[in-house]
Amino acid sequence: MATTTEDQSSDGPLQRWTQSAIKNPEKVYRALFYAAMIFFLVTTLFPFYWLVVLAVTPEGNLLAGSFLPTVNLFGVSGTFPLPVPKGFNPGAFINVFQEVPFHLYMLNSFALAITTTVIVLFVASLAGYVFGRLRFPGRALLMLAILAISYFPPAAFVIPLFQAFAGNAPITIPFTNIPLFTPPRLLNTPGSMVLPFSALFMPLSIFILTTFYGQIPDGLEDAARVEGTTRLGALFRVIMPLSAPGVATASVLTFIAVYNEYFFSSIMATSPEATKWSPIVGGILSYQTQYTTQYNLMAAASIIGVLPVVILVVVAQERIVSGLTSGALKE
Amino acid sequence: MARVRLEHVTKRYDDQGDVVTAVDDMNLDIAHGEFICFVGPSGCGKSTTMETIAGLTIPTEGQVFIGDRDVTNLPPKDRGIAMVFQNIALFPHMDVYDNISFGLRLRDYPQDEIDRRVERAADIVQLEGMLERMPEEMSGGQRQRVAIARAIVREPDVFLMDEPLANLDAKLKVHMRTELQRLHKELDTTIIYVTHDQEEAMTLSDRIAVLDSGSLQQIDPPLTCYNEPDNLFVAGFIGSPSMNFVEGTVTEDALETPNFSLQFDPSSIEGISVGDSVTLGIRPEDIYPADLRDEVADPSGIIQARTDILEPMGDEIFAYLLLGDGETSMSQEMATNDQLLMSIDPDSDIEEEDEVGVVIDRRNVHLFDSASGEAIVHDLRPVGTDSSASGSEVETDD
Numbered sequence: 001m002a003t004t005t006e007d008q009s010s011d012g013p014l015q016r017w018t019q020s021a022i023k024n025p026e027k028v029y030r031a032l033f034y035a036a037m038i039f040f041l042v043t044t045l046f047p048f049y050w051l052v053v054l055a056v057t058p059e060g061n062l063l064a065g066s067f068l069p070t071v072n073l074f075g076v077s078g079t080f081p082l083p084v085p086k087g088f089n090p091g092a093f094i095n096v097f098q099e100v101p102f103h104l105y106m107l108n109s110f111a112l113a114i115t116t117t118v119i120v121l122f123v124a125s126l127a128g129y130v131f132g133r134l135r136f137p138g139r140a141l142l143m144l145a146i147l148a149i150s151y152f153p154p155a156a157f158v159i160p161l162f163q164a165f166a167g168n169a170p171i172t173i174p175f176t177n178i179p180l181f182t183p184p185r186l187l188n189t190p191g192s193m194v195l196p197f198s199a200l201f202m203p204l205s206i207f208i209l210t211t212f213y214g215q216i217p218d219g220l221e222d223a224a225r226v227e228g229t230t231r232l233g234a235l236f237r238v239i240m241p242l243s244a245p246g247v248a249t250a251s252v253l254t255f256i257a258v259y260n261e262y263f264f265s266s267i268m269a270t271s272p273e274a275t276k277w278s279p280i281v282g283g284i285l286s287y288q289t290q291y292t293t294q295y296n297l298m299a300a301a302s303i304i305g306v307l308p309v310v311i312l313v314v315v316a317q318e319r320i321v322s323g324l325t326s327g328a329l330k331e
Numbered sequence: 332m333a334r335v336r337l338e339h340v341t342k343r344y345d346d347q348g349d350v351v352t353a354v355d356d357m358n359l360d361i362a363h364g365e366f367i368c369f370v371g372p373s374g375c376g377k378s379t380t381m382e383t384i385a386g387l388t389i390p391t392e393g394q395v396f397i398g399d400r401d402v403t404n405l406p407p408k409d410r411g412i413a414m415v416f417q418n419i420a421l422f423p424h425m426d427v428y429d430n431i432s433f434g435l436r437l438r439d440y441p442q443d444e445i446d447r448r449v450e451r452a453a454d455i456v457q458l459e460g461m462l463e464r465m466p467e468e469m470s471g472g473q474r475q476r477v478a479i480a481r482a483i484v485r486e487p488d489v490f491l492m493d494e495p496l497a498n499l500d501a502k503l504k505v506h507m508r509t510e511l512q513r514l515h516k517e518l519d520t521t522i523i524y525v526t527h528d529q530e531e532a533m534t535l536s537d538r539i540a541v542l543d544s545g546s547l548q549q550i551d552p553p554l555t556c557y558n559e560p561d562n563l564f565v566a567g568f569i570g571s572p573s574m575n576f577v578e579g580t581v582t583e584d585a586l587e588t589p590n591f592s593l594q595f596d597p598s599s600i601e602g603i604s605v606g607d608s609v610t611l612g613i614r615p616e617d618i619y620p621a622d623l624r625d626e627v628a629d630p631s632g633i634i635q636a637r638t639d640i641l642e643p644m645g646d647e648i649f650a651y652l653l654l655g656d657g658e659t660s661m662s663q664e665m666a667t668n669d670q671l672l673m674s675i676d677p678d679s680d681i682e683e684e685d686e687v688g689v690v691i692d693r694r695n696v697h698l699f700d701s702a703s704g705e706a707i708v709h710d711l712r713p714v715g716t717d718s719s720a721s722g723s724e725v726e727t728d729d
Contacts (some may be wrong), residue, residue: 219420222387226491227434227481228408241424 048306053085054299055093061086062295092300099294102301104274105283110308112190112265112279113258116197120205120254121247123198128209129235133221143210150203157196158267165192165268188276192268197258205250212246213239252316256309280305333398333411333488333521335361335384340393342379342545353379354390355545366515366522367550368532371542371568377525378493380542384523385491386410397489408437410489413482417494419474421466427453427477428462434485452484455514472503479511483518490522496531508534529569533557541565558695563704566612566697572649574612575671578701581607586698589668590654591634595693595711602707603698609707612697615649618673620681621688629712630690636671638685647674650681652689 011019021028053067067083096102131143164171167185172178186192216239224234240247262281266272272282284305287297337359344351354376361367369377382388383395386407394403402410413434421430429436431452435445453459456476466474475495482490492511496504512535515522526532532539533553540550541564549561553569560566566574579588581603586593588611597603619626621633636652652671673689675681693711700707 217418217420219416219418220422222385222407223414223416223420223422224433225387226385226407226412226414227485228437230406230408233437238422238424242422244424 048303050083051299051303053083054295055297055303056088056090057085057296058087058089059092059294059296089296092296093304096297096301096304099297100283100286100301101274102283102304105278105280105286106305106308108274108277109259109279109305112193112197112261112277113255115190115194116201116258117251117254119194119198120202121251124202124205124209124250125213125235125240125247127202127206128213129231129239131206131210132212132214133216133218133239143207146206147203150200154196154200154263157200158264161192161196161264162187162267186268188269190277193261193265193277193279196264196268197261201254201257205254208246208250208253209243212243216242248316252312255312259309334363334396335359335489335521335523336396337380337384338394338396340380340383340390340395342376342383342388343391352545354383357393357545357547359540359547359550361521361523363521364519366512366524366535366537368536368539369523369525369542370529370532370539371527371548373527375542376545377527377542379545381491381493381523381525384489385412385414411487412489412491413485413487414491414493415475415478415482415495417497419471419478419495419498421474421477421481423466425466426462427458427464427466427469430466430477431462431481431484433481438485448484448486449480452480455483455517456480456510471499472507475499475507476510479514483514488521490518490520492522492524494526495524497526497528504531511535530571533569539569541568543568559706559709560612560697561706563610563612563699563706566699566706570614572615572672574614574697575618575667576699577611577613577668577671579609579611581605581609586611591632593631593691593693593696593711600698600708600711608701610699610701610704612699613671613691614695615672615674617692617695618652618671618689619692620675620679621690624690627690627692629693631693631696633688633690634671635686635688638681638683638687639670641681641683643677646677648677648679648681649673650675652687 054062057067065086066079067086069080069084070077071080127146131139163169164183165186167183167187170179170182173180186195213235220238220242221231221234224238225231229237259280261279265277265279266282269276269278269282272278272286274283280301284298284301287294287301337357340354340357341352342354344353357376357380359380369380371377379388383390384397386402386405386409389404394401396402397410397412422433425433428449431449432445435448440448449462453462456479458473458476458480461469461473466477469477478495495511496507499507508531511522511524524532524535536553538550539553539556541548541556543564549556549565551559551561556565556569560569560574563576567576577588577590579586579593581587581597582592583605584594584596586595586609593611597605603609619630624630624633634654636654639651639653641651642649650673652673654669654671671689681687695709696711697709698707698711699705
């Protein structure tokens with residue numbers, strides 16, 4: 001009879017690997033982890049690489065020939081599998097601002113994002129305080145109703161909101177012709193964008209802040225109130241600073257969502273002009289005219305537009321990660 | 332002048348349909364400069380009572396007065412109070428200076444005034460040189476001192492302290508206790524102090540308010556609560572170890588309990604008549620071994636017992652005595668008819684499982700109405716005998 005060791009040594013490499021994997025499952029998990037990570041890295045980073053390639057390629061070369069270069073190695077020619085720039089034209093990154101006032105579009109996006117974030121944080125803090133720290137009947141149901149708002153597709157709100165913000169006709173009581181009031185004309189103003197953004201991104205922030213504010217010990221709030229604050233004062237002086245990771249998470253998520261927003265703003269700004277509060281995406285699309293599409297400028301503008309968010313995430317990522325997880329983990 | 336008055340204060344909670352009464356018709360009158368302790372077991376309503384004074388809880392009924400003002404519906408910040416919390420509750424995101432000056436900054440005091448006051452408060456609680464530390468860098472005792480400094484810096488009319496020493500270790504607790512007494516002397520402010528530790532209450536306060544199930548049981552100076560408890564609850568709660576309780580029936584000339592009888596003259600004591608069911612209360616230190624009978628002012632007859640367990644404490648020994656057949660049984664909530672706890676001299680050569688005879692000092696026998704728990708008498712000698720003359724008076728029993 002052959003012993004086990006003899007069996008193993010006679011096995012092929014696959015059997016040997018399987019044997020060691022069973023003994024050492026961590027090995028497999030690590031391999032799977034790397035495989036998954038590489039997959040995600042490639043799928044997320046490749047578009048950026050592609051943008052860079054497009055941006056530095058001179059405009060004239062964009063449509064001529066392939067981005068995949070042909071390599072000739074010892075008489076064997078083949079296609080290099082990664083796209084490379086056809087030429088080098090860093091001037092596109094300057095041209096971006098000369099052809100279209102792209103900085104103004106960025107400013108629009110910034111202003112919209114910051115205003116929305118401030119509004120959302122303020123209102124969501126009040127709501128988070130109530131949901132997280134007070135007990136009242138119907139609390140869970142009300143929370144569910146608020147979260148339900150974020151389940152609706154934004155498109156469902158567009159037409160009624162556009163009508164309301166156009167300010168042409170008075171708002172009527174539903175199913176009747178009884179007029180209530182004529183809203184001011186908000187199209188092409190920040191109001192028409194900040195209002196729906198605030199409403200749409202509010203539920204997530206309320207949810208995050210509720211979890212955080214609910215965890216601050218009652219004693220600290222009581223202490224602040226005895227020391228001389230009102231309940232509201234205690235919220236902004238004690239509860240909110242102590243929930244900094246949650247506040248940071250809510251604000252960064254809101255900021256990024258609004259900064260990248262296009263759907264509402266493309267409709268609420270009646271044409272993609274910086275003076276009409278069109279955001280970054282509106283600016284990027286302005287490089288496309290009726291007859292030409294300057295892909296290299298669009299790519300360069302996209303890279304410039306995404307930089308602030310990248311910086312924000314890199315700076316705040318520790319806070320965001322701890323904010324997203326600690327809500328669930330803290331006792 | 333910060334006199335604190337509670338008039339018919341009642342607090343009810345609605346706990347999923349059940350109404351829970353946390354504080355039941357509380358009436359208190361606390362004088363200016365008094366150090367008063369609210370003491371009672373967990374859930375007796377002492378913290379809720381304090382919260383109604385602080386304004387963190389609005390009473391369902393009744394009124395709270397601080398000084399001459401009706402503060403019942405005022406927010407905490409307008410009541411002229413400061414509070415030290417059980418969990419200390421320092422703001423973790425502020426350093427010591429910011430913690431202490433928090434209330435002053437909210438009230439827009441000028442900066443030099445704030446600096447002066449913070450310095451003085453830090454001086455009183457011995458925190459000099461630590462103003463820049465964060466709370467997490469400090470020990471429990473230091474944090475507690477910061478919390479106290481935060482309270483005194485505002486020079487409030489009333490101090491509220493909710494178990495401020497509960498989270499400190501035993502040694503620090505004793506140290507902070509003396510510091511608090513010193514502080515009270517220095518500040519001359521009304522202090523209301525909540526604790527579940529009767530020893531803390533005894534040592535600190537001018538008067539103790541004993542609470543149980545949301546109602547006031549007794550409010551008196553510590554020694555009065557100890558020597559003349561108003562009812563069974565106070566008698567059992569104040570004093571450590573707790574008072575012995577034995578149930579009995581009054582006869583013509585004695586109190587008959589299941590295991591012994593105690594001679595006395597019921598007719599000489601008001602509020603008691605033959606046939607009444609009463610509970611006898613006697614503190615461990617008022618029980619003596621029979622051989623010391625001559626030194627006891629007014630000894631009872633000898634009660635035969637057997638020692639069960641001895642607990643040497645160093646300065647005294649607690650001896651658990653078994654009476655009768657030695658089977659311990661709990662007849663009622665508090666009374667243990669077959670067991671007595673006595674405190675004996677540490678030099679005593681008594682051992683476990685010894686047969687001993689003991690006498691009790693009838694001057695310090697408390698009788699309570701078994702049904703209502705109310706105290707009837709705290710001295711079994713006939714009315715009119717003065718305690719100072721007790722040494723000359725010798726009675727014989729049996």
